[in-house]
Amino acid sequence: MNKENETNFRSGFAGIIGAPNAGKSTLLNQVLGQKISITSKKPQTTRDRILGIVNTVSSQIVFVDTPGIHKSTTLLNRRIVDQALLALEDVDVILFMVDVAARNYSAEKLIISQLKKTSKPVVLALNKIDLVDKGLVYRLVEEFRKLHDFKAVIPVSAIKDIQVKNLLEEVESLLAKGPRLFPEETFTDVSEKFMVKEIIREKVFRLTGMEIPYSSAVTVDSFKMEKKLIVIHASIHVVRDSQKGIIIGKKGSMLSKIGSKARKDIEKMTGQKVLLKLFVKVTKNWVDNGRMLNEFGY
Numbered sequence: 001m002n003k004e005n006e007t008n009f010r011s012g013f014a015g016i017i018g019a020p021n022a023g024k025s026t027l028l029n030q031v032l033g034q035k036i037s038i039t040s041k042k043p044q045t046t047r048d049r050i051l052g053i054v055n056t057v058s059s060q061i062v063f064v065d066t067p068g069i070h071k072s073t074t075l076l077n078r079r080i081v082d083q084a085l086l087a088l089e090d091v092d093v094i095l096f097m098v099d100v101a102a103r104n105y106s107a108e109k110l111i112i113s114q115l116k117k118t119s120k121p122v123v124l125a126l127n128k129i130d131l132v133d134k135g136l137v138y139r140l141v142e143e144f145r146k147l148h149d150f151k152a153v154i155p156v157s158a159i160k161d162i163q164v165k166n167l168l169e170e171v172e173s174l175l176a177k178g179p180r181l182f183p184e185e186t187f188t189d190v191s192e193k194f195m196v197k198e199i200i201r202e203k204v205f206r207l208t209g210m211e212i213p214y215s216s217a218v219t220v221d222s223f224k225m226e227k228k229l230i231v232i233h234a235s236i237h238v239v240r241d242s243q244k245g246i247i248i249g250k251k252g253s254m255l256s257k258i259g260s261k262a263r264k265d266i267e268k269m270t271g272q273k274v275l276l277k278l279f280v281k282v283t284k285n286w287v288d289n290g291r292m293l294n295e296f297g298y
């Protein structure tokens with residue numbers, strides 16, 4: 001029987017928030033069952049950056065990034081926290097992760113003060129319980145409960161997979177009833193190519209300041225598994241020769257920097273060695289070109 005057609009199926013977006021090092025990536029890797037979350041520091045805009053989609057028999061949870069707080073080194077900057085909260089306006093549930101082994105919880109308190117500005121349900125995961133004694137965990141459950149009206153407070157160990165399933169069930173229970181938002185196979189197919197594109201775009205932007213249009217002007221031309229190596233050919237499409245020059249840089253130095261930084265992130269994401277070949281192409285008027293539009297996925 002197709003559970004999706006049943007009235008109890010739930011789906012929606014969950015935003016993960018937490019101080020750096022709380023274990024957000026580790027949790028994602030655990031729930032996605034594969035190494036695939038990205039931990040880039042992209043500063044801005046893309047609000048619904050999908051980190052991963054968890055499909056269960058009864059639900060589909062789409063985990064999205066919270067720009068700003070995610071891996072921010074200037075966490076105590078209110079403006080950044082505000083940006084993250086803005087991103088959270090689009091989610092259905094907030095999953096707030098705290099490292100119980102952290103010495104003080106000032107960053108957490110700041111996040112909580114900001115969480116009070118939203119009406120979204122928040123599930124608190126007290127992570128890394130494998131590192132501390134039970135007494136402390138109990139105390140923290142009590143203390144954090146006093147600070148905010150969390151829908152649930154769940155001690156977990158993301159790395160050891162302790163109570164992670166319960167955590168997912170809590171998140172699931174807070175989603176609205178409804179069908180899948182993405183096809184079940186989305187995760188594998190969209191994600192790898194999509195994320196490779198995203199990583200390359202981000203490197204171009206960070207290193208050159210040049211904005212490459214969203215998911216349109218980087219193409220992944222081939223993506224092959226060869227023995228223990230993933231071989232990826234990708235192109236960065238620009239509209240002017242001068243842009244091509246900037247991206248390639250002096251004697252190819254910029255392109256090689258972009259390539260090497262992107263490769264490292266892709267390796268982190270896939271857990272595999274990667275050979276990344278990048279090409280820069282001047283594709284004038286790609287917007288008007290039907291074949292190119294197909295290639296870009298429109």
Ligand SMILES: Nc1nc2c(ncn2[C@@H]2O[C@H](COP(=O)(O)OP(=O)(O)OP(=O)(O)O)[C@@H](O)[C@H]2O)c(=O)[nH]1
Pocket residue numbers: 018019020021022023024025026027039069070071072127128129130131156157158159160
């Ligand atoms: N012992 C233990 N270590 C954990 C657990 N979860 C995460 N870690 C470790 O904590 C460190 C930070 O974990 P990440 O998953 O990278 O944390 P993050 O929140 O994604 O960090 P940022 O990317 O900086 O925001 C890593 O060394 C993890 O291995 C856990 O449950 N127990």
